[in-house]
């Protein structure tokens with residue numbers, strides 16, 4: 271049976287004191303994005319494109335990777351170990367992946383900039399909240415496109431695509447999302463940044479010709495939050 275938010279109304283009203291305290295400290299520590307524990311924000315992000323519903327304790331909209339560092343560093347502190355963070359992009363997942371009883375970290379509102387288009391090397395560097403159609407609109411004048419296709423391309427973000435290894439029409443020819451990610455800048459719980467370069471030149475030579483030539487994404491950071499990637 272599909273859960274009903276109305277039946278959880280009591281749980282909503284009794285917001286956990288641990289989360290109230292965490293959000294207050296987050297604000298005091300200079301988090302620059304929006305912190306939204308209000309009823310409307312929580313209700314909107316209690317659903318995605320799945321059949322599931324989970325009422326989060328709050329939604330936060332980080333302005334930049336420094337905000338992600340702040341929230342992940344705080345979440346690692348001993349009194350906050352029960353705080354749950356869940357990244358969210360376009361919320362088009364069909365399995366409830368972006369739903370949580372904890373805090374939704376929505377990177378799609380602010381962290382949605384295309385940072386660099388390197389036409390000569392067919393690479394781009396983007397923030398994780400960039401939407402796939404947004405990226406391809408920017409690439410079109412250069413005769414390029416980000417190949418991994420999915421039906422939700424006007425909503426799904428690069429961060430969500432990387433997390434789910436999105437694929438669809440044309441993927442047998444051009445590959446899945448993972449075949450196009452060259453580097454990732456990721457913020458871990460604790461606040462450390464993990465920079466990953468997935469394809470060495472040697473490894474790329476082992477790929478089919480069509481994929482060797484593929485363009486790549488650098489997303490710039492979200493827990494295990496991708497902040498940016500190069501695709």
Ligand SMILES: Cc1cc2nc3c(=O)[nH]c(=O)nc-3n(C[C@H](O)[C@H](O)[C@H](O)COP(=O)(O)OP(=O)(O)OC[C@H]3O[C@@H](n4cnc5c(N)ncnc54)[C@H](O)[C@@H]3O)c2cc1C
Pocket residue numbers: 318319356357358359360361362363364367368377398399419420421422425426427428429430431432433434435436437438439491492493494495496497
């Ligand atoms: C009608 C419909 C058609 C679809 N068609 C396809 C299809 O053709 N091919 C396909 O592959 N999928 C398809 N999907 C599924 C969905 O669109 C993809 O999984 C998409 O990649 C999710 O992207 P998103 O930005 O919406 O991520 P969300 O749904 O917001 O999140 C998905 C997961 O990614 C994580 N995540 C999001 N952003 C970040 C980040 N910055 N850092 C770390 N983790 C992050 C979330 O925590 C969650 O676990 C479809 C869904 C629907 C409803």
